[in-house]
Amino acid sequence: MSDTPLQRPSIFDDPEGYLQDFQRRTSAMRDKAQDLQQAMSEAKSTAVSDEGEVTVTVNVSGGLEDLQLDREVRHLHAETLRTLILDTYRRAAEQSGEQMDAVMERVLGADAETMSVYRDARQRYGG
Incomplete structure (x- = not known):
C-alpha cells in the first residue's frame, strides 16, 4: 500500500x-x-450442549431464536437443565459475536478506523 x-x-x-x-x-x-x-x-449461531440435550440458536445480537430440548431432559434435575441451557446459550452468543466480528471485518476492512471503534466497543461493553 x-x-x-x-x-x-x-x-x-x-x-x-x-x-x-x-x-x-x-x-x-x-x-x-x-x-x-x-x-x-x-447471521445466526447455534450451539449444542456436550451431550446433545440442549440446542440453542441466537441471532446476531444474541437474542434467542430457538431452543430445542431432547427428550432426555425430562430426567434431569431442574438446576442441571437450567445450567445446560444457560451454558449452551452463552456459547451460541459468543459464536454470534465472533461471526459478527468476521462480518464487520469483511464489510469495513480489518484495518479500517471504524473497525477499531467497533472492536473497542465490543471489548468495553462485553458484546
Whole structure:
C-alpha cells in the first residue's frame, strides 16, 4: 500500500470531478451498508450442549431464536437443565459475536478506523 494519501478532486478546481468522486464514495458506502444489513439479518449461531440435550440458536445480537430440548431432559434435575441451557446459550452468543466480528471485518476492512471503534466497543461493553 502506498504511503501517499489518496488525492481527491477539489470542489474549487474540479467541481465535476469532485461530484463524481463524491457519488462514487457514497455509492460504495451504501453498498457496504446494504452488505452489512444483509449479513446481520442472516447471521445466526447455534450451539449444542456436550451431550446433545440442549440446542440453542441466537441471532446476531444474541437474542434467542430457538431452543430445542431432547427428550432426555425430562430426567434431569431442574438446576442441571437450567445450567445446560444457560451454558449452551452463552456459547451460541459468543459464536454470534465472533461471526459478527468476521462480518464487520469483511464489510469495513480489518484495518479500517471504524473497525477499531467497533472492536473497542465490543471489548468495553462485553458484546
